[in-house]
Amino acid sequence: MLLIIALCLVLAAPLRALEEEPVSELRISYEGSKLLKVTAPSDEKKEALRTLEDTEGVEVWMTIAANSSTMDVLVKPESADKVKEFLDENGLQFDVVIDDLQAAIDAENPSPSPEEMEELEGRKGHRMTWHSYHRLADIHGFLDYLAQTYPQLVSVETIGNSIEGRPLKVVKISGQPGSPAIWLDGGIHAREWISPASVTYIISELVENRDAHGEAVKNIDWYILPVVNPDGYEYSHRSDRLWRKNRRASGAGRCAGTDLNRNFDYKWGGAGASKEPCKEIYAGSGPFSEPETYVLSNFIQSKAGTVKGYVSFHSYGQYILHPWGYARAYPSDHADLSNVGRKIANAMYQAGGASYTVGGAAATLYPASGGSDDWARGTAGIKYTYTIELRDRGFFGFILPAQYIIPTGREALAAVKTLAVAVSEL
Numbered sequence: 263m264l265l266i267i268a269l270c271l272v273l274a275a276p277l278r279a280l281e282e283e284p285v286s287e288l289r290i291s292y293e294g295s296k297l298l299k300v301t302a303p304s305d306e307k308k309e310a311l312r313t314l315e316d317t318e319g320v321e322v323w324m325t326i327a328a329n330s331s332t333m334d335v336l337v338k339p340e341s342a343d344k345v346k347e348f349l350d351e352n353g354l355q356f357d358v359v360i361d362d363l364q365a366a367i368d369a370e371n372p373s374p375s376p377e378e379m380e381e382l383e384g385r386k387g388h389r390m391t392w393h394s395y396h397r398l399a400d401i402h403g404f405l406d407y408l409a410q411t412y413p414q415l416v417s418v419e420t421i422g423n424s425i426e427g428r429p430l431k432v433v434k435i436s437g438q439p440g441s442p443a444i445w446l447d448g449g450i451h452a453r454e455w456i457s458p459a460s461v462t463y464i465i466s467e468l469v470e471n472r473d474a475h476g477e478a479v480k481n482i483d484w485y486i487l488p489v490v491n492p493d494g495y496e497y498s499h500r501s502d503r504l505w506r507k508n509r510r511a512s513g514a515g516r517c518a519g520t521d522l523n524r525n526f527d528y529k530w531g532g533a534g535a536s537k538e539p540c541k542e543i544y545a546g547s548g549p550f551s552e553p554e555t556y557v558l559s560n561f562i563q564s565k566a567g568t569v570k571g572y573v574s575f576h577s578y579g580q581y582i583l584h585p586w587g588y589a590r591a592y593p594s595d596h597a598d599l600s601n602v603g604r605k606i607a608n609a610m611y612q613a614g615g616a617s618y619t620v621g622g623a624a625a626t627l628y629p630a631s632g633g634s635d636d637w638a639r640g641t642a643g644i645k646y647t648y649t650i651e652l653r654d655r656g657f658f659g660f661i662l663p664a665q666y667i668i669p670t671g672r673e674a675l676a677a678v679k680t681l682a683v684a685v686s687e688l
């Protein structure tokens with residue numbers, strides 16, 4: 263009997279995976295692709311390096327930030343000679359940070375066996391861990407488990423559906439009657455797996471380890487959407503590990519999808535956003551053209567006046583960014599945002615040991631219009647609005663091994679605890 267059960271489990275796993283995958287969908291291999299960190303010590307060299315951005319077979323993971331002199335670029339094997347020649351000609355030094363990206367992808371996420379998953383679910387009531395990156399079904403199963411187990415404290419609401427029809431599940435962790443609210447989201451960009459992993463870590467701690475985190479977190483209504491872009495997230499697991507946008511069928515291959523973090527209705531279509539569907543920063547056909555951003559914004563607007571804090575978790579780079587993103591400009595309460603940002607950075611360092619840089623989004627990183635943070639501040643009027651770029655600083659980049667989930671999750675938790683204190687003092 264046991265043998266039959268074991269056999270069924272072994273057979274069921276690949277069958278389930280097949281069911282989810284459209285027949286035409288292939289898994290994209292990054293065999294032989296390299297991640298380079300290129301240094302451009304002068305403005306002239308930066309200018310030269312930027313011309314790489316539009317080169318075939320090159321994908322920029324992190325462009326030259328305002329405060330840095332390096333650029334992280336992924337180079338496909340067929341372009342390696344050409345890129346090497348270009349870098350040599352321009353006297354640009356570089357390090358090969360990842361020699362074979364596919365090998366890094368294969369090593370990033372050691373998944374538990376079906377037996378271990380089964381055992382876990384039996385023991386804990388859900389399949390979620392913070393030792394590996396999980397599929398959407400496990401994340402949603404965890405939220406539902408919390409709502410069932412802690413009905414006084416936790417509720418789950420599907421606020422709408424993604425463009426492919428997956429539910430957008432917001433978990434509410436209630437404070438005292440009349441508490442102010444904080445909104446957290448993750449997974450706007452599909453490939454930034456550390457974001458939903460860290461946000462679910464926060465959820466777990468705020469619910470199941472509630473007494474360990476001080477009084478301020480208990481006096482907040484938390485609204486948390488751990489996976490804003492569920493279609494892209496699943497696609498990044500199934501097919502293309504480096505997928506960023508949502509899955510709107512606006513074209514084939516790279517031309518599908520809208521960058522949800524350029525689709526918000528605040529300074530939409532300005533600097534750092536593109537009108538071309540094939541670009542990674544395609545802003546969509548209009549502001550809030552995508553269901554994921556539209557639904558999120560409506561939900562926040564429905565809580566207007568009570569939401570005093572907003573954090574959107576992304577990766578990578580270790581930045582705590584506050585408005586504005588559309589231009590190198592600041593709101594009039596810049597000093598407040600900066601002060602709380604520095605407190606957040608200190609708390610994150612204490613909690614996990616990584617250093618985070620604080621500053622205005624455009625001034626610190628680069629201009630980007632139509633971002634969720636600018637909308638949260640500019641339209642929804644949420645005072646303490648931040649985008650946090652989690653680990654690392656470009657050694658694994660998007661392919662951050664699962665062993666870093668817990669230290670990064672601790673940092674993310676420390677950030678929102680600090681924010682809770684700031685909001686409660688308003």
Ligand SMILES: [Zn+2]
Nearest residue numbers: 451454576577
């Ligand atoms: Zn991002």
